[in-house]
Every structure is written in C-alpha cells, then in structure tokens.
Amino acid sequence: METCPSVKNILLLDSEGKRIAVKYYSDDWPTNNAKEAFEKAVFNKTQKTNARTEAEITMLENNILVYKFVQDLYFYVTGGEDENEIILAAVLQGFFDAVGILLRGNVDKREALENLDLILLCIDEIVDGGIILETDANSIATKVASNSVDAGAPLSEQTISQALATAREHLARSLLK
Amino acid sequence: MVYLMIKELSPCADEVIIVTSSLMKDMNSRTDMYRANAIRVLCRITDGTLLTQIERYLKQAIVDKNPVVASAALVSGIHLLQTNPEIVKRWSNEVQEAVQSRAALVQFHALALLHQIRQNDRLAVSKLVTSLTKGTVRSPLAQCLLIRYTSQVIRESGVNTQSGDRPFYDYLEGCLRHKAEMVIFEAARAITELSGVTTRELTPAITVLQLFLSSSKPVLRFAAVRTLNKVAMSHPMAVTNCNIDMESLISDQNRSIATLAITTLLKTGNESSVDRLMKQITNFMSDIADEFKIVVVEAIRSLCLKFPLKYRSLMNFLSNILREEGGFEYKKAIVDSIVILIRDIPDAKESGLLHLCEFIEDCEFTYLSTQILHFLGNEGPKTSDPSKYIRYIYNRVILENATVRASAVSTLAKFGAMIDSLKPRIFILLRRCLFDNDDEVRDRATLYLNTLGGDGSVVETDKDVKEFLFGSLDIPLTNMETSLKNYIQNPSEEPFEINSVPREVKSQPLAEKKAPGKKPTGLGTPLTGPTPVGDTYERLLSSIPEFASFGKLFKSSGPVELTEAETEYAVNVIKHIFDRHVVFQYNCSNTIPEQLLENVFVIVDASEAEEFSEVGSKPLKTLPYDTPGQTFVAFEKPEGFPSVGKFSNVLRFAVKEVDPSTGEAEDDGVEDEYQLEDFEVVAADYMVKVGVSNFRNAWESMGPDFERIDEYGLGPRESLAESVNAVISLLGMQPCEGTEVVPSNSRSHSCLLSGVYIGNVKVLVRLSFGIDASKEVAMKLAVRSEDENVSDAIHVIVAGG
Numbered sequence: 001m002e003t004c005p006s007v008k009n010i011l012l013l014d015s016e017g018k019r020i021a022v023k024y025y026s027d028d029w030p031t032n033n034a035k036e037a038f039e040k041a042v043f044n045k046t047q048k049t050n051a052r053t054e055a056e057i058t059m060l061e062n063n064i065l066v067y068k069f070v071q072d073l074y075f076y077v078t079g080g081e082d083e084n085e086i087i088l089a090a091v092l093q094g095f096f097d098a099v100g101i102l103l104r105g106n107v108d109k110r111e112a113l114e115n116l117d118l119i120l121l122c123i124d125e126i127v128d129g130g131i132i133l134e135t136d137a138n139s140i141a142t143k144v145a146s147n148s149v150d151a152g153a154p155l156s157e158q159t160i161s162q163a164l165a166t167a168r169e170h171l172a173r174s175l176l177k
Numbered sequence: 178m179v180y181l182m183i184k185e186l187s188p189c190a191d192e193v194i195i196v197t198s199s200l201m202k203d204m205n206s207r208t209d210m211y212r213a214n215a216i217r218v219l220c221r222i223t224d225g226t227l228l229t230q231i232e233r234y235l236k237q238a239i240v241d242k243n244p245v246v247a248s249a250a251l252v253s254g255i256h257l258l259q260t261n262p263e264i265v266k267r268w269s270n271e272v273q274e275a276v277q278s279r280a281a282l283v284q285f286h287a288l289a290l291l292h293q294i295r296q297n298d299r300l301a302v303s304k305l306v307t308s309l310t311k312g313t314v315r316s317p318l319a320q321c322l323l324i325r326y327t328s329q330v331i332r333e334s335g336v337n338t339q340s341g342d343r344p345f346y347d348y349l350e351g352c353l354r355h356k357a358e359m360v361i362f363e364a365a366r367a368i369t370e371l372s373g374v375t376t377r378e379l380t381p382a383i384t385v386l387q388l389f390l391s392s393s394k395p396v397l398r399f400a401a402v403r404t405l406n407k408v409a410m411s412h413p414m415a416v417t418n419c420n421i422d423m424e425s426l427i428s429d430q431n432r433s434i435a436t437l438a439i440t441t442l443l444k445t446g447n448e449s450s451v452d453r454l455m456k457q458i459t460n461f462m463s464d465i466a467d468e469f470k471i472v473v474v475e476a477i478r479s480l481c482l483k484f485p486l487k488y489r490s491l492m493n494f495l496s497n498i499l500r501e502e503g504g505f506e507y508k509k510a511i512v513d514s515i516v517i518l519i520r521d522i523p524d525a526k527e528s529g530l531l532h533l534c535e536f537i538e539d540c541e542f543t544y545l546s547t548q549i550l551h552f553l554g555n556e557g558p559k560t561s562d563p564s565k566y567i568r569y570i571y572n573r574v575i576l577e578n579a580t581v582r583a584s585a586v587s588t589l590a591k592f593g594a595m596i597d598s599l600k601p602r603i604f605i606l607l608r609r610c611l612f613d614n615d616d617e618v619r620d621r622a623t624l625y626l627n628t629l630g631g632d633g634s635v636v637e638t639d640k641d642v643k644e645f646l647f648g649s650l651d652i653p654l655t656n657m658e659t660s661l662k663n664y665i666q667n668p669s670e671e672p673f674e675i676n677s678v679p680r681e682v683k684s685q686p687l688a689e690k691k692a693p694g695k696k697p698t699g700l701g702t703p704l705t706g707p708t709p710v711g712d713t714y715e716r717l718l719s720s721i722p723e724f725a726s727f728g729k730l731f732k733s734s735g736p737v738e739l740t741e742a743e744t745e746y747a748v749n750v751i752k753h754i755f756d757r758h759v760v761f762q763y764n765c766s767n768t769i770p771e772q773l774l775e776n777v778f779v780i781v782d783a784s785e786a787e788e789f790s791e792v793g794s795k796p797l798k799t800l801p802y803d804t805p806g807q808t809f810v811a812f813e814k815p816e817g818f819p820s821v822g823k824f825s826n827v828l829r830f831a832v833k834e835v836d837p838s839t840g841e842a843e844d845d846g847v848e849d850e851y852q853l854e855d856f857e858v859v860a861a862d863y864m865v866k867v868g869v870s871n872f873r874n875a876w877e878s879m880g881p882d883f884e885r886i887d888e889y890g891l892g893p894r895e896s897l898a899e900s901v902n903a904v905i906s907l908l909g910m911q912p913c914e915g916t917e918v919v920p921s922n923s924r925s926h927s928c929l930l931s932g933v934y935i936g937n938v939k940v941l942v943r944l945s946f947g948i949d950a951s952k953e954v955a956m957k958l959a960v961r962s963e964d965e966n967v968s969d970a971i972h973v974i975v976a977g978g
Contacts, residue, residue, distance in 0.1 A: 004322065050430075054393065055394070057431070084359060086359035090317075129256050131252050131255060131256075134282060
C-alpha cells in the first residue's frame with residue numbers, strides 16, 4: 001500500500017515472443033512455466049498494437065503493462081495494478097534509451113544478442129529487487145559501461161582508434177543492409 | 178558481470194566464505210562502481226552474523242559522497258529490513274542524514290528506508306512528512322513517495338475532521354502544479370482516494386486529470402481514465418465535466434482506454450445522454466474483445482437500474498448483442514443482466530421474457546438454456562398471458578438435447594401446476610413426452626403427470642404437491658451426499674430419512690485451508706470480517722428450530738468483545754432482541770492450531786439479571802483451528818419491558834489435541850473451561866436508531882399527549898461535547914439534522930434524537946444542554962412518543978445512567 005513504487009518484472013522479447021533478456025522481481029510467477037506462460041500472454045495481447053512512436057499501456061491479469069517496440073525488439077515493464085503508471089513509463093523510457101546508448105544506436109535483435117551482457121547489466125542497474133534505482137538513461141549507460149569488463153573506460157573517453165573501429169563497424173553494417 | 182552471477186546464484190553465507198571476503202575487500206576499493214555492486218551483492222547473500230561484521234562499512238556507505246554507493250547501501254537496507262530489522266533500525270541516524278542529501282535519488286531511497294524503519298510509529302511518520310513538505314525534495318520519485326506517505330498520515334490522523342481542511346491537503350494541491358507528470362498524477366490520485374472527500378476538494382484534481390485525457394501519450398490517457406473511472410463510482414457528479422473529452426476517447430486506438438471511457442460514461446451519464454451513448458456503443462462492441470464486452474455489459478446493467486424508465490432501449494441493446502457471436506462467459510453475463518433487469522423493473526418483464534425465449538431458440542450453450550428455462554418456469558406463470566411462452570418451451574422439448582429437454586419438461590409442469598386453466602393442455606403435451614428417448618425426460622414426465630393429477634380435471638393443485646415438486650431444498654448438498662453415501666454403505670431396514678441430514682455446514686478440514694498465505698494467519702480469522710448483518714441474522718436465527726418461535730427480530734447489537742486481543746480463544750457476543758426473548762450469539766474462534774474444540778457451549782450466570790430466565794441453548798459441535806463458529810443461549814424476559822442485567826460467562830468445551838502436520842485429532846478429549854468477560858444488556862439495546870428527515874414536523878405530529886419533560890444535573894464534565902455524546906450513547910438513538918456535532922467553545926447546545934423502541938414505538942427526544950464556568954452540565958430532556966410508558970422509560974434510563 002504505502003510502499004515504494006516497485007516493478008514486478010522487466011522483459012525484452014523478440015518479434016516472435018521469445019525471450020532475449022528477462023528479470024522477475026515478484027513471486028507472482030514462481031515456476032519457469034508460469035513465467036513463460038506470462039510472456040506468451042503478454043506477447044499475444046500486444047503484438048497487434050503499434051507501440052513504436054509512443055509507449056503504450058494495457059492491463060493483464062491485474063497487472064499494468066507498459067511497453068514499447070523498436071525494430072524487432074519488444075520492451076515490457078510490469079507493475080501492480082495500484083502502481084503509478086507514469087512511474088512505470090519512466091522506468092521503461094530509461095531502459096529503452098539506455099539500451100539505445102549501449103548498443104550505439106543499432107537497436108535490433110542481433111546487436112542485443114551480441115551484447116547480452118550489457119543488456120543484463122543495464123536491467124540490473126535500473127531496478128534492484130523491485131525497487132527503482134535509476135531512471136535517467138545517461139547515468140544508467142555510464143554505470144553499465146564502467147562496470148563491463150571489456151570497455152575499460154566510459155564511452156565518452158574512447159580513444160581515437162576505438163572510435164575509428166566503431167565507425168568502420170557502422171559503415172560495414174549499413175552497406176550490408 | 179561477476180557480481181551479477183553471484184547475485185543470480187545466491188548461495189548462502191556459510192558456503193562462500195572466499196567470495197564474501199573478496200567482496201568485503203571490494204567494498205573498500207577505490208572504484209566506486211565496485212563498491213556499490215559489492216554492497217548490493219553482499220547484502221543479498223548475507224545472513225545475520227556476517228551482517229554485523231560489515232555493518233560499519235554499510236553505515237559509512239550510506240553517507241558516502243558518491244551517490245551510487247549511497248543508493249546501493251540504502252536499497253540494500255530496504256531489502257534487509259525484511260529479514261534483519263533490528264540491525265537496520267540502528268542506522269536510522271545515518272539514514273536521516275542521507276535524507277538531507279543533495280543527490281536526488283539518494284534522497285528518494287533514504288526516504289523510503291526511513292519510512293519503512295519508522296512505519297509503526299505514527300508520530301514519527303507524521304513528523305517526517307511535516308519536515309519534508311516544508312523542505313526541498315529533489316527528485317520526482319521522492320515527491321511521489323512523499324505524496325503517498327502524506328495520504329497515509331491524512332488517513333490515520335482524522336476520522337472526524339469536520340472543521341475545515343484536512344492537514345496537508347494544501348501540500349497535495351500544490352503538487353498538482355509540479356513540473357513532472359508523475360508527481361501531478363500521483364497527487365491527483367491521492368486526492369481522489371482520500372476518504373470522505375468533498376466535491377470542492379476533488380475539483381482541482383479532476384481538472385488536472387481532464388487535461389491528461391487529451392494528452393498524446395497513451396500512458397497518460399490510460400492513467401487519467403482509470404482514475405476517473407474509480408471516482409465515478411463514488412462521485413459521479415464530479416466527473417460529468419469530463420464527459421465530452423471521454424466521448425472522444427471511445428474511438429481511441431488503445432482498446433483498454435476506450436473500454437474504460439465507455440464504462441465511466443455509463444456511470445456518469447444522465448437520462449438524456451443514454452440514447453446517444455447507446456448508439457455509440459453499438460458501433461464499438463464489435464471491435465473489442467470478450468473480456469471488455471463483459472465489463473461493458475455490467476456497466477449497462479447498473480445504468481439500467483439507475484434509470485429504470487430507459488429500460489426499453491437498453492433491453493433492446495442487450496438482446497441485439499445476445500444474438501451476435503460471443504463466448505460463453507459473455508453470453509452468460511448478458512443473460513444474467515437481463516434476468517436482473519426483469520426482477521427489478523416490473524415493466525420490463527414481458528419484453529425481457531420474450532427476448533429470452535427468442536434467445537433459447539438457437540442458443541448453443543446447454544447451461545444457459547437450462548437456466549433460462551428454469552427462470553421462465555418461475556416468472557412465466559406470474560405474467561398476464563402465460564400461454565404464449567408455452568410454444569417456446571414445447572419447442573425445446575422437441576428440438577434440443579436431453580438436458581434441455583428434461584429442463585423444458587420441468588418448466589411445462591410448473592406452468593401446469595401454477596395455472597389451473599392451462600392444465601389440460603399441459604397434460605397433453607406431457608403425455609407426448611412419455612415417449613421420449615431419454616430416461617430422465619420420461620421419468621420427469623411420469624412424475625409430473627401422476628402427482629399433478631393426470632386425469633385432466635381442472636382442480637387446484639394441492640399445496641403439498643407444489644411444495645414437493647417445486648419447493649427449494651434447504652439442506653446443504655454436501656451433507657446430503659455424505660448421508661446418502663453412508664446410507665448405501667450401511668444398509669438398514671428403515672428407509673432413508675431426509676430429516677436426518679444435518680443442516681449445519683461442516684467447516685472445511687485443515688488440509689484444504691492452505692490458502693496462498695501472503696498475510697500471516699497466526700491470529701486466526703478476524704471475527705469482525707465475515708459477520709453477517711441485519712436480515713442475515715434473522716435468517717440465521719430462524720433457521721435454528723429452537724429459536725424460530727420467538728417471532729420477529731427487533732434488533733441485533735454489534736459484536737461485543739468478551740476476550741482480550743491475541744488470546745487463545747477469541748469470543749465476541751451479539752445480542753439479539755425479540756419481543757419476549759433475548760438470544761445471545763457467541764462467535765467463537767480458536768487460534769491454537771494444535772487444538773480442536775468440541776461440544777462448545779457457554780454457561781451464563783444471570784444472577785445479576787433477575788428478570789431473565791434461561792430458556793434454551795444451542796451448543797457448537799466442533800470448533801477447529803481458524804474457523805469461526807457460533808453457539809447460542811436464549812433467555813426469556815417479561816414482554817415489552819426493557820429489562821437490563823449483567824451476565825457473566827464461562828466457555829465450556831472438550832479439547833482434543835491435533836497433530837498440525839496431518840490435521841487429525843486424537844480420539845479422547847479433556848473437559849476444560851475458559852473464563853470470559855461479563856457483558857450487560859442495557860436500555861440502549863432496546864432502541865433502534867431510526868432518523869427522521871424533518872424533526873420539527875415529526876415533533877408536531879406526535880402531539881404532546883405523551884410528552885414528558887424533566888431536568889437533570891449531570892455534574893461536572895470534561896466538555897459539553899463529551900456529555901452530549903455520553904447521553905446519545907446511553908439512549909442509543911439517532912441524532913437528526915446533524916445536531917450531534919457540538920461547536921467548540923459553546924456554552925449551550927440543543928440535540929434532536931429519534932428512534933424506535935421495542936414494541937415498535939416511535940420516540941422523539943429533544944435535549945437542551947448548558948455548561949457553566951465551573952464545568953457543571955445541566956440538561957433538559959423532553960420526550961414525545963406514542964406510548965406514555967415509553968416516555969417514562971426513557972426518563973428512567975437517563976436518570977439511572
């Protein structure tokens with residue numbers, strides 16, 4: 001009732017409803033089967049809607065579900081039915097933008113799977129055990145980058161060679177598309 | 178990354194001494210990120226002993242300059258509060274300091290932790306809220322938290338704040354103008370959820386929500402519509418301004434928003450807008466999913482009950498959607514709605530029944546057909562022209578499957594039983610049913626033909642026969658099943674006797690009661706929860722044969738506790754007053770899982786209540802753990818006289834030990850008794866609170882024939898309000914026209930009371946109070962009633978009290 005605003009789970013699914021990265025913070029879905037059933041229900045309910053420009057919202061089994069889609073990635077944040085919907089939307093936006101920064105603009109399934117460690121760290125830095133830690137995308141991305149083992153320095157302090165390497169990567173990908 | 182893995186695996190502390198020691202080293206490392214994550218991981222895997230070791234570091238971390246570290250420590254504290262509250266409570270000084278921090282999110286987390294620590298201390302929470310509402314709160318999340326705590330304080334502080342605004346209401350209203358949308362919304366929601374909120378207080382919140390309705394973000398629209406929907410249930414007038422915005426939302430892309438908008442409009446609409454709404458809804462129904470459709474149907478049902486004159490268009494709408502495609506739940510909801518409308522709006526009966534008949538012509542759900550046929554059987558004979566329904570019913574006998582055919586046969590028979598003029602024709606139809614394929618149909622047809630007198634004569638059906646065929650069975654089915662099973666297993670010479678089936682419903686055994694317990698059930702089910710009210714008491718008492726002869730129940734008092742809180746057995750008593758009897762209902766609850774009580778009854782010592790004599794009692798057979806039960810004791814008293822007396826009680830029972838894991842009891846029990854507190858039957862028990870809207874008229878019409886006026890000195894009292902309240906509760910009457918509220922600092926006050934006394938005598942009382950400088954209170958009492966004895970009695974009550 002008078003508790004901290006809390007999140008029940010964060011889901012990142014692909015365009016077929018299979019999970020890429022998920023984290024549950026509530027006991028409503030105790031077994032793995034229950035979790036998968038929930039993800040399936042969520043996907044079925046929302047796949048026909050268009051949530052690409054603005055975050056959409058709906059209710060499912062007495063939970064509020066806020067979601068946003070980009071390319072072939074589907075982001076979901078769930079909270080209890082008494083929760084402030086706008087807080088959940090802020091969490092979703094923070095998650096969405098942070099992933100955008102971490103994947104350097106290429107937010108699609110392949111990039112996400114290749115950088116799964118970054119995504120998992122990102123989810124961890126946003127919510128801890130249900131309590132919201134951070135909703136500002138820039139701070140989240142900074143924390144993740146400084147935490148991950150391969151990038152020893154924050155993104156903003158990349159050396160010239162690394163920047164060139166990134167640029168080369170971008171070019172190759174856009175040519176392949 | 179490693180930190181993530183450790184958290185996921187979360188082993189327990191004694192297995193990972195190596196990990197913990199390296200984590201502890203990390204806690205003091207220079208990289209802040211490592212410190213923060215190490216803290217979070219450690220707190221996840223730690224237990225009490227380890228916690229004391231790292232407590233020092235945690236305390237330092239809370240007040241660390243780096244906000245990441247501080248947040249990590251605070252959030253871990255919130256989690257640890259569930260398992261090791263004492264340790265976390267020692268940190269409250271550091272947390273208090275953190276609340277003043279400049280970093281936005283640190284303040285948020287510190288506020289959350291501090292509130293959790295001080296949750297049980299109402300005063301501390303209230304102080305915290307006061308200091309912060311005047312100070313600066315830096316993050317919108319912290320503002321939202323503060324709003325939630327503020328509404329908690331408001332809720333706990335004043336139940337009777339009749340004078341002026343509530344505390345902190347200005348703060349909430351100020352938050353409505355904040356920059357961040359989440360704060361605005363949280364404040365608006367908090368205002369709408371205040372208990373007993375007035376329209377004036379609601380208006381700014383609703384204005385803000387109205388702005389959200391036209392926002393471009395679906396999240397805002399959804400949040401606003403959902404909150405307005407809740408408000409519309411209690412204050413529909415306040416929401417009418419938003420109707421125009423909501424009508425545009427009906428065509429919203431997000432179907433949840435559209436459904437919520439429609440249901441809100443249905444609640445707040447007035448009669449003229451109903452037609453317009455119906456047109457829009459018909460277009461809308463085809464787009465939405467079944468579950469939304471059910472919500473809309475229920476909203477339409479409540480709308481129809483509110484505006485009974487509009488039943489025609491609403492009934493047409495319901496029958497139209499009944500004909501379209503839909504799932505079982507959806508059609509069931511529609512049928513239920515039509516049935517309720519037929520019951521409550523007499524004009525709608527004919528058209529409603531016709532609609533239902535047309536529906537069963539091609540209904541694909543057997544359950545619904547049987548329900549409707551049964552309902553037709555009950556209601557059809559009471560209409561003006563029952564014969565027109567017979568065609569529909571007989572068609573079912575010919576065309577449908579066996580279950581529906583059997584049900585149709587029963588319905589035909591009901592028509593025949595109730596309406597004698599139709600009997601011959603019904604018998605012809607029933608005789609044709611004797612050749613049916615199905616056993617059940619043939620059996621039923623034979624039964625009805627024989628009992629209703631199949632010789633075709635037009636005679637009044639015997640009352641007993643009607644009762645036998647169509648009366649309801651008031652024996653619980655589970656008991657019947659068990660008795661029948663026992664009978665089959667132990668064949669005896671005597672035939673099965675239906676009266677031997679026990680009427681009490683056995684409480685469920687322990688094993689079945691493993692509810693998904695989120696709340697601790699240590700104290701057993703609270704007795705105030707499922708207590709029935711009003712006429713359910715009457716039904717309960719009249720179902721007990723010993724008390725059925727007492728006549729009409731005059732009044733039932735509220736439950737009076739006879740035991741302290743948290744004792745082994747919780748008992749409270751309800752006093753039921755009849756004309757010449759008084760029945761005490763003891764609600765007992767057993768809070769010890771290892772005991773099962775049997776043969777529970779109360780020994781009542783009425784030596785201090787001479788006018789009462791014990792007449793009967795009904796013991797309680799079994800009282801298992803966590804299931805409340807009732808036992809009764811009845812007393813006789815002189816008729817019409819408000820006898821008073823004191824009763825002391827002792828609970829007697831046989832206790833059996835129960836093995837908590839299996840739920841089985843041992844065979845032999847030990848007799849035991851348990852002392853309960855005394856209670857009294859007072860004069861106020863004989864008075865029912867009944868208000869009158871215009872006291873003056875009632876007073877004049879009552880006439881001065883049986884008026885009694887007298888003056889009393891009440892002695893020195895605390896305040897005028899306190900003496901007024903004392904007299905009102907002594908008499909047990911209803912204050913009228915708000916006269917129970919005494920303005921502060923007034924020297925005199927007039928109070929108007931009304932009630933109904935035992936014997937159904939209306940009583941009106943006018944009280945005038947005066948208090949002087951030495952706090953002595955004088956009172957003048959004027960009583961008018963329909964019976965002079967009653968007026969005298971009122972004076973006797975006051976004189977004695």
